[in-house]
Amino acid sequence: MTFNIENINKAGDYFLQNKKTIAVAESVTAGNIQAALSLAENASMFFQGGITTYNLGHKCRHLNIDPIHALQCNCVSEIIADQMARKVCELFLADYGIGITGFASLAPDENINELYAFTSIALNGKIVSSQRIEAKKLMAHEVQIFYANETIRMLNNVLF
Numbered sequence: 001m002t003f004n005i006e007n008i009n010k011a012g013d014y015f016l017q018n019k020k021t022i023a024v025a026e027s028v029t030a031g032n033i034q035a036a037l038s039l040a041e042n043a044s045m046f047f048q049g050g051i052t053t054y055n056l057g058h059k060c061r062h063l064n065i066d067p068i069h070a071l072q073c074n075c076v077s078e079i080i081a082d083q084m085a086r087k088v089c090e091l092f093l094a095d096y097g098i099g100i101t102g103f104a105s106l107a108p109d110e111n112i113n114e115l116y117a118f119t120s121i122a123l124n125g126k127i128v129s130s131q132r133i134e135a136k137k138l139m140a141h142e143v144q145i146f147y148a149n150e151t152i153r154m155l156n157n158v159l160f
Contacts, residue, residue, distance in 0.1 A: 001138075001145040003036045007152045012040030014159045015047075015096075022155075023092030024050035025063055025084035027075065028102040028117050032148040048092040053084075059101075063087040074110070076101050081118035082127050089125045097122040100151055102133070104143040115143055119151045121158050129158050 015022060024033045034050040037043060051062060056075050059065040063084050070080060084099025102117025115135040121128055133150045135143045 001142045003032075003039065003145065004149045004152065005039060007149070007156055008036050008040045011152060011155050011159060012037070012043060012046065014156075016042055016045055020095040021046050021048050021093075022096040022098065023048040023088045023094035024098045024100075025088035025091075026050060026052045026098075026100055027054055027059070027084075028104050029100055029144045029147050029151070030054065032144045033098060033100065033151055036148050036152060048094040051088065051091065059084070062091075063099075074112070076103060076116075076118065078118045078120065078130050078132070081120035082122075082130060085120040085122035085127060086125050089122050095124060096155075097125075098151060098155065100147065102147065104135075104140040104147070106137070117147050119147070119154055121155060123158075129154060 026033055031052045037047045053059045056070050060067045064087050065083050080101050081099040085097040089097035098121055100117055100119045103112050103115050117133045120130040135146050
């Protein structure tokens with residue numbers, strides 16, 4: 001499974017033509033959305049960067065996630081994705097922000113029996129789209145790429 005370069009360049013063209021910027025706060029995708037956006041032509045002209053926070057402590061410290069809610073949902077909810085998207089706009093001085101959190105592998109002993117992620121997109125700190133993405137039982141790295149591609153597809157739906 002590979003990144004959808006056509007969708008990446010489509011988003012990149014929008015940002016360049018409209019003089020807008022984007023930043024990403026990732027968990028489940030472990031930097032794959034950042035890697036994908038960096039592949040767009042002239043990415044340095046719109047991509048501000050991102051942060052990967054893989055545990056509750058760093059999500060709270062760097063992205064101001066509500067720790068009580070995060071403990072109740074294992075850091076995976078629409079609320080958490082929304083908070084991540086809003087905060088990354090602020091941290092990176094970006095017009096658009098993406099937040100994503102979820103599960104890329106099953107862990108039945110931790111009651112994680114399905115693969116899904118929540119992705120949120122913020123514009124100027126306000127949520128403009130939130131979605132639950134469900135994945136098939138693939139290898140974890142394939143799930144991460146799938147989530148990254150779906151998030152960029154979702155971004156294009158917001159932009160166009």
